[in-house]
Amino acid sequence: MEYLKYNEYKSNLLSQTRNSVKTLNLLNNSVTFDYLRAAVPEKSIKKARYFIITGNGDSYCSALASRPVFENTDRSSTTGMVPGVATETPRAIEFSRYYNTYRGWDPTRVAQYMLLAISVGGSTSRLVESILRMNAIGGQTVAFTQNINSALGKAGDYVVDINTPECDQPAPCVTSYQASLFAADMFGLYVGMVKGFLKEEEANERRNAALEYVNSFGGRVIDEIEEKTFELSCDWLDKGIEIMDFIADGPDYATAFFGSAKMVESFGGLTTIDDTEDWNHINFFNRQPEKSGTFIIANTSSPAFGKSLETIDTITALGRPLVIITDTNEDIFPKSATVFSLPKPKYSWANALMQHIPMDYVAAYMGIFKGETPYRANSEVFNDMGRRIRASELEIIV
Structure with a gap:
């Protein structure tokens, strides 16, 4: 296949x-x-x-990635004590249908729960169901959505308007993910201030540090990332690589999860997502390793960085095409790997705001090269299934 120059291609996903x-x-x-x-x-x-954050798809990635801000992990000591608020991130259906359904709710604690339900469109049934369940139990609810008049917005005790900037649509969304994640991060800092874990000047310093990190990707940096991912995408397409594994731990798992989702939404890619430990128990055994493109997020700020290095050695020994997304110098990694050595934030939770970008670009270029319609939108069957997400029957379990 003959290719144009990387900056001559256009798509909504590339634009976002x-x-x-x-x-x-x-x-x-x-x-x-x-x-x-x-x-x-x-x-x-x-x-x-007690804070519970949930969502579906990209919004669930936002929930996972923002949890450290609520827990205030950048103040954690070597004792492992968490100085922030108790925070959980169950999947939406896990919360709406299973959470505390066996042991029941402690009546002395119910009013102390706050559920944050993230849905940019605000019409996803499981998120509406989650808020209605918490309302019925007696806890507080906050809807995070750009549609404050949606079913979700109307169901919540409070609404945080995500205020997603205008962007080219339709596309596997990057803009809405960044909007929901940033809103959740800032809400986490706000909670820290109110609870007395952070002074206002400390919260503002963290906000400014996150923005400084974001801006470090400006200019030539993001162009170089795009050019490198374009070359990678061309190489993988020519080699017939369509199966992709995504590996990460802790909050970085959210970024890997998001990257895998973009491949599926953009061109229908066959992907899996796992942590560094379980990957070695399961996907290690996949056949045709030379056809299995593998992304791993390996940040030095992660307590599992050592395990990431072990896993990288294993992936290399298997002969898998490997992409490493990291906050450190590429010299410590195998020469055979494609390494994206990205800027390092002052606070590790900010990584999630930008480290998905290499995977977004790969998803965009593979979608263009394959001529696929995002979300299978040219199929009545897939369009109907999408509507079912919003029209699924609600069941409130108290």
């Missing part, structure tokens, strides 16, 4: 990815701490002791 830095700067201007104070009063935050 190229505008990532601009998107987050716009969000920084709209999702302010003053706005969050007005959206969810401090007295309600003070009342809450």
Whole structure:
């Protein structure tokens, strides 16, 4: 196959990815701490002791990636004590149909729960169901959505308007993911301030540090990432690589999960997602390793970095095509791997805001090369299944 120059290609997914830095700067201007104070009063935050964050698809990735901000892990000591608020991130159906259904709810604690349900469109049935369940039990609920008049927005006690910037649609969404993640991160800092874990100047310093990290991708940096992913995509297409594994641990798992989702949404790629330990128990045995493209996120800030290095050695020994996304120098990794050595943030939770970009670009280029329609939108069957997500029957379990 003959290829154009990388910057001559156009698609909605490419456009959203190229505008990532601009998107987050716009969000920084709209999702302010003053706005969050007005959206969810401090007295309600003070009342809450247990936070549950949930979503579906990209929104669930936002929930997973924002959890460290609520737990305030950048203040954690070597004792492992968590200085922030108790936070859980169950899947939406896990919360709406199973959470505490066996042991029941402690009546002395119910009012101390706060559920944050993330859905950009605000019409996903399981998220609406989750909020209605928490409402029925007696906890507090906050809807994170760009459609405040949606079913989700109307169901929540409070609404945080994600205020997603305008972007080229339809596409496997990058802009909406960044919007929901940034809003959740800033809400986590707001909670920290109200609870007394952070002074206001400390919260503002963290916000500014995250934005400084985002802006470090500007100019030639993001162009170089795109050019490198273009070359990788051309190589993988020519080699017939369509099966892809995504590997990461902790909050980085959310980024790997998001990257795998973009491959599926963009061109119907066959992907799996696992952590560094379980991958060695299962996908290690896949046949045709030379046809299994493998992405691993290996950050030095991760407690599992050592296990990531072990897994990278194993992947290399198997002869798998390997992509490493990292916050450190590429010299420590095998020469056979394609390494994206990205800027390192002051606070590790900010990695999730930008480390998905190499995978977004690969998804975009593979979709273009294969001539696929994102989301299988040219199929009545797939369009109907999408509607079922929003029309699925609600069942409130108390």
